[in-house]
Amino acid sequence: MKMKALSLLLALAMVLSLAACGGNNNSINNSGSGNDNPQSNTGTPEPGNVEAPRKTVKVGLICIGDENDQGYTYNFIRGKDAATAILSGKGIDVDWSVKWNVSEDSSCEDANIELAEEGCQLIINNSFGFEDFMLRVAKDYPEIEFVACTNQGSWNDDLENTHNAFANIYEGRYLAGIAAGMKLQEMIENGTITEDQAVIGYVGAFSFAEVISGFTAYYLGARSVCPSATMKVQFVGSWSDATAEANAASALVDMGCVMISQHSDNTTPATTAQSGGVFHTGYNNDMISVAPDASLIGTRIDWSVYFEYAIEAVANGKTFDQDWCHGMDEGAVLMTKLNESIAAPGTAEKLTETQALLSSGALQVFDTSTFTINGETLSTAMALDTDGDFTPDSEEAVFDGAFHESHFQSAPYFALQIDGIEWINSAF
Numbered sequence: 001m002k003m004k005a006l007s008l009l010l011a012l013a014m015v016l017s018l019a020a021c022g023g024n025n026n027s028i029n030n031s032g033s034g035n036d037n038p039q040s041n042t043g044t045p046e047p048g049n050v051e052a053p054r055k056t057v058k059v060g061l062i063c064i065g066d067e068n069d070q071g072y073t074y075n076f077i078r079g080k081d082a083a084t085a086i087l088s089g090k091g092i093d094v095d096w097s098v099k100w101n102v103s104e105d106s107s108c109e110d111a112n113i114e115l116a117e118e119g120c121q122l123i124i125n126n127s128f129g130f131e132d133f134m135l136r137v138a139k140d141y142p143e144i145e146f147v148a149c150t151n152q153g154s155w156n157d158d159l160e161n162t163h164n165a166f167a168n169i170y171e172g173r174y175l176a177g178i179a180a181g182m183k184l185q186e187m188i189e190n191g192t193i194t195e196d197q198a199v200i201g202y203v204g205a206f207s208f209a210e211v212i213s214g215f216t217a218y219y220l221g222a223r224s225v226c227p228s229a230t231m232k233v234q235f236v237g238s239w240s241d242a243t244a245e246a247n248a249a250s251a252l253v254d255m256g257c258v259m260i261s262q263h264s265d266n267t268t269p270a271t272t273a274q275s276g277g278v279f280h281t282g283y284n285n286d287m288i289s290v291a292p293d294a295s296l297i298g299t300r301i302d303w304s305v306y307f308e309y310a311i312e313a314v315a316n317g318k319t320f321d322q323d324w325c326h327g328m329d330e331g332a333v334l335m336t337k338l339n340e341s342i343a344a345p346g347t348a349e350k351l352t353e354t355q356a357l358l359s360s361g362a363l364q365v366f367d368t369s370t371f372t373i374n375g376e377t378l379s380t381a382m383a384l385d386t387d388g389d390f391t392p393d394s395e396e397a398v399f400d401g402a403f404h405e406s407h408f409q410s411a412p413y414f415a416l417q418i419d420g421i422e423w424i425n426s427a428f
Contacts, residue, residue, distance in 0.1 A: 177221025
């Protein structure tokens, strides 16, 4: 019996010894440390255990404002920060150099040169009026990639290092319009206003296609649920002028508008709507915090989607689209939080339902059966020329019963004044 017990003890000791050796090898292989002479490890490391070297990309960003506007530029900075975090998880570090409050003049050209000389591999310009100045610089730095956001001249020029990028923000504006229209219809049904008092006021920066496309989509969304709705548009002639935007919103309230929206960079239309006792939908940011009794919802572009795509391509030495555009299908267009405390009942459900239709392509925002121009159904695409006159578009964007916005280029080109929308002024 003693000999049998001794044999058992010896066998157990051998098992424990082998287990201990196996544990040590496993520790070394997983950690990559614990052995001063890696060559002495006879095991071959698993491919998944070899960490790829990190890459760093230097990126310049030229902004028309700064994050304090809580609107347009703030939204770009939010995209910048989100993309930086996502790319870090992919082993790519982004070294940003940001130029704030740059005007749409020669100072933009200077900013592009400065960033190029700093060694930026990618330079992003965030305002419509920056593109011409960017293009003057891009030809002298063919090794650097230049991006003009919300613009249209870079993708089809003779330079391979210039790009345009935008998103189908008209989809988000259509949804914001639905939230506004449902509120108007609720007010009609409650007897707060009559059908002919369902008037929307819209603060627009310029009478450019980008703005016209947006407020037309917004109006079509509103009218899809409030058929009596009409709209008045006041242009301010600036992308970012807080005082002018407030004055325009105030004037629209004085004209009888009971809902205010905007394509402008600041929160003053929201605060003006609240002080005027009317409702509001925003752009670029959730404006409920500054106008909790007025602001229903907003829409914004999530620039992190594009930033991640472009920066990762540069990091890996790959080419990327010269003209990029996506919408809700890839999460590039988002809705901000719905203000449930003032929204009409059923708004959230309606928005969810409509967003699914937009994402799938089952619903076309500019369905030509839903609007007229001078009483007639649109049958051919039209565009504004440099003198402000309507001319046939170079591409036929009307097909399959709809005007297909951003189909031929990322930048919007819907520049028509449809029935039901009154332009108070023009600011080309």
